[in-house]
Amino acid sequence: MRVAIVGAAGYTGAELVRLIHTHPKLELTWVGAKERAGQRLSDAVPSTAGIAGTGDLVLSEFDPAKAADLADQADAVFCALPHAASAAAVAAIFDTGTRVIDLSADFRFRDVAVYTEWYGEHPRPELLEKAVYGLPELHRAELPDAKIIASPGCYPTSAILPLAPLLAGDLIEPRGIIVDSKSGVSGAGRKPSPSTHYAEAAEGVRAYKVAGQHRHGPEIEQELSLVGKTALSIVFTPHLVPMTRGILTTAYAAPIEGLTAERCREAARKLYAGAPVTVLDAGRSPDTLWVRGSARAHVSYEIDDRAGRVIAICAIDNLSRGASAQAIQALNVGMGWPDALGLPEVGMFP
Amino acid sequence: MRVAIVGAAGYTGAELVRLIHTHPKLELTWVGAKERAGQRLSDAVPSTAGIAGTGDLVLSEFDPAKAADLADQADAVFCALPHAASAAAVAAIFDTGTRVIDLSADFRFRDVAVYTEWYGEHPRPELLEKAVYGLPELHRAELPDAKIIASPGCYPTSAILPLAPLLAGDLIEPRGIIVDSKSGVSGAGRKPSPSTHYAEAAEGVRAYKVAGQHRHGPEIEQELSLVGKTALSIVFTPHLVPMTRGILTTAYAAPIEGLTAERCREAARKLYAGAPVTVLDAGRSPDTLWVRGSARAHVSYEIDDRAGRVIAICAIDNLSRGASAQAIQALNVGMGWPDALGLPEVGMFP
């Protein structure tokens, strides 16, 4: 299967390149970039230097007017552009009939009003209903027919995976959920900025967009409301921590009477049977180091009986499971292949 | 004023050495260590190499039976030993009438039963009532007469400082408080272990002692109950993040009707007037990078109206404000000097 990447010079693009290179069914035939158009892929993604057939691919600028040409060269297209820019590209590719996996936020929302509130006007709102939210564990059945797969955000992946089994099984109160997330710096993308400047990101931990200001909040709420079958709102606090990759999300919720941690684990094991999600045994707590470079998520559950709270924790690699590996997983499922086909499941430890 | 450090070869000991070296009223006359006894201080704390009068001090083993000799050489003693070991040393020094500032947990609890539950039998329980919990902002009046100052734990400092003004002012519900803390690795001390091994601490974030298992939980509860005038229990989740110094604590609580973030800030500014605590303006969120090496704490307040939660955040340097600088601050206050006399207030940025 020939695949293309629009936006190959960013971090999720580079991660797609890495993952596609070892995938037995995918062949990278086209790579796109805007500012770096004309360069070799190895100029933009130096980890491909010297690798024939990959590093020597030349980056082209994607022109929506010529989407048909791209469609001739690829059976599926990964779109790793910033939001809004992505919608235009995705729409053009959709119009050719080629399957698109979009890593931006542009097609993640069912309600266009929510999108508009957080991201601005949507270029092609009528396409939202064509898109499937690409968290394979929750939308498996819809993926084979999906022409647009909206790959989830990194924070949402890390929040939804641990909480979904609890809400699906009515094991927690849907009200009062707190999501405290700690992300590595690569989540902010490749564009340099003061907050991602080494000297100001190393040796520092900070919260940002506190108190309902982060765009991933409504995305988490959409999916948790869906799985919990009730409209819910959460407190979401993202933090930046000094590491390159990884998100650790610690979620707090009120358990139903008599709930045990083991019952939470069982619910998760059942929901995630066959999927690249590991439910850790009692006494083990997820560590982002254990999933670095991996398509797997690790989740754990503990209950603080005295204070009456479930503490559900999840670790993912934000660029892999939180973005690029998950995008390929969704394509795998869409094609009827095993979830983790060709994806690294054993993380790079240490 | 001549001072001694029992346990000078550990991290809080080394930090005391650094801070005392620039303090205008303190002179370091004696340094103790067990395994490194006989070495020069510069062998144990290499940052003192070549500094006459400091690096060339020779480490001695503290012998409780000869506490009187130590008392001859020092007007105050900092005790930076592990718990239990510390109690024996503190008691021996106390018996000589010399003032002791203890950085261990041994004299922090008012209720010996709590100590016993978490730390084991107390060697000298009758001394607990002689000790003052050395958070100067809350126990200022008691410090001048204190013969034993029990310097607070690092996590408790970072949790109590942001929450105390809210509880003191009845601005939040005392029930349901969640304390999610992120600590640098130096908090685990100087003894190598798998969890502090570079390759397994770098590039990884993890929670540990989840669901009411960490010893600092009851310490936080004691002080918050005191300031809130009601017995309360919290959910406390400590996390290890890949940095050397710093704790960021994000606390969640239910606000009283109509509470604004500005009112929280005002309460904190009032409580902390003149103390080395900065209440950040609206829109700024604490960063451990901003307080590195500093005696200052930074706190902030935001309210998530939709979800009904105050988010109170605090950043400290765990070894400075969370340990050694706070110990000196308590001594300063005990001596009637300004809180921050001789202490670095401008952190090392970056």
Next chain:
Amino acid sequence: MRVAIVGAAGYTGAELVRLIHTHPKLELTWVGAKERAGQRLSDAVPSTAGIAGTGDLVLSEFDPAKAADLADQADAVFCALPHAASAAAVAAIFDTGTRVIDLSADFRFRDVAVYTEWYGEHPRPELLEKAVYGLPELHRAELPDAKIIASPGCYPTSAILPLAPLLAGDLIEPRGIIVDSKSGVSGAGRKPSPSTHYAEAAEGVRAYKVAGQHRHGPEIEQELSLVGKTALSIVFTPHLVPMTRGILTTAYAAPIEGLTAERCREAARKLYAGAPVTVLDAGRSPDTLWVRGSARAHVSYEIDDRAGRVIAICAIDNLSRGASAQAIQALNVGMGWPDALGLPEVGMFP
């Protein structure tokens, strides 16, 4: 091909597990560990948690007396033990006729006297002549018949790869070579120690074993002498830098009259044709970040005309190309497969 790992709980063992998991021709059937014997692999290598067929393998202690049993379960054995311990295990496996790839230093030296000087008495010196130094680029022809493959050290790999083409082509003076290497902390292994304690390794750079005291010096000299066809000695300075993986080696040598950097590059491109070594173009300098998790080495050449020095630089991942991936590469070559079969060549960027 069924393979076993003796010493699977260390870092090179864990890296072998990761690499074997995605190798199309290798199946991991047995894992060994001493202190962790009886545990599941996922207890020792948490990145394998939840991965059926890998994480649930149970670690066994290797008993040389029962090497035949191991030989029944594996067609090749990777031995990732400390030196000396390794020799005994390798010898026992060798005696069964099963191919062994040894990641320790025990079979790297041609001259037993050099081994003895640096590592102590050799348990089975007569086997040294059976071993092939497993740097495939230099010993390709010998690998198919090798029963013992002595996988190179991490520093030597990073020093030999950039210098070999220069010495082989008589482009530099063999005298006066300086090798200044910067290594990530994982090179020191998994056992905690003061020098690998997070708080003392982060934010610090230091040289160690300065002036001819590091064991990898004579290993580098052996191979460079071989390729340069003259006995040479080098100055080798290893440094520890605050990162988990990677070695950057900067080597300095005196060029022959009229040498250009491009001629150095050509020599290297020719020697490394088809091998997982990328010779960077003029103006690009290797970065350990570009080869993280990869089986590839990056090398570059520049000439300082004024001062009369070639500066040859090499970046590798010490655990991958510097250890485990190179061990598999040697096996691949030994089996007649492509060098990089099943190995990640696109590093994890970022």
Next chain:
Amino acid sequence: MRVAIVGAAGYTGAELVRLIHTHPKLELTWVGAKERAGQRLSDAVPSTAGIAGTGDLVLSEFDPAKAADLADQADAVFCALPHAASAAAVAAIFDTGTRVIDLSADFRFRDVAVYTEWYGEHPRPELLEKAVYGLPELHRAELPDAKIIASPGCYPTSAILPLAPLLAGDLIEPRGIIVDSKSGVSGAGRKPSPSTHYAEAAEGVRAYKVAGQHRHGPEIEQELSLVGKTALSIVFTPHLVPMTRGILTTAYAAPIEGLTAERCREAARKLYAGAPVTVLDAGRSPDTLWVRGSARAHVSYEIDDRAGRVIAICAIDNLSRGASAQAIQALNVGMGWPDALGLPEVGMFP
């Protein structure tokens, strides 16, 4: 003594703020910044938030035409601007008769041609002869009368300090010196760029400006030639390593016949008597962690007899000893005060 900082919002500016705050003789009365003019200092340097008299200073833009106004408010001015911009400011302040300590490269060169070659045309070349190179250990006698003190570059400081005693004492050959330096990322300044972007600086080590392309090379050569009384040229290779602060320089030189490491140490101890330079004992090797935040440099010497090389190593904090603390040290010496008056000498360990 009232002092001003032109360029207070950069990293060396922020470090000056930190150091001046605890200096007993200096009072910060004016802070300048261009883009941030009008902001409070605490907006630019968040470590000053809440500190009365410092954090609430308002940043002004420096106007050379109104240098006299600044001269009314300050008895000495630190100029921490980029090169070229600095020369204009320094000249204007010089014209008022006020003492200037310039942290840029603009007044470091004795030969204007060298400046021009590396930095472009000099705005006020006639002032070069008024400037003293502010490495107090080498130019002590000239500092009291200096109206312009040209504070050394960070790399030069780390290269000159270990080599000067060897050249001054004719203990090494002046030809063939190699300087291999490893710098933390803060040396690149506060402006975000791809090479200082966290995700591309963390976990990566790389050389840059290899083979005589870095501007600090000629600066090192000027001072070493001066102290060695012969024009010499060096090979200088700067590297970027993943830490915020610190430079470790490893220098290689050919010793004179019979030289011992102890003789090197003695030469250094003698030259640096009374200065904030520690000559480490045999067997100890400098670590940037030991001098973090400190005005001290650590140097060591070893000899590789077999290969015939002295290995001289130096660790400094690039922002402190390599910039701001050294600037204050030069002022201290200029004023007749002790070198390290008011400067932190015990580094922040860990």
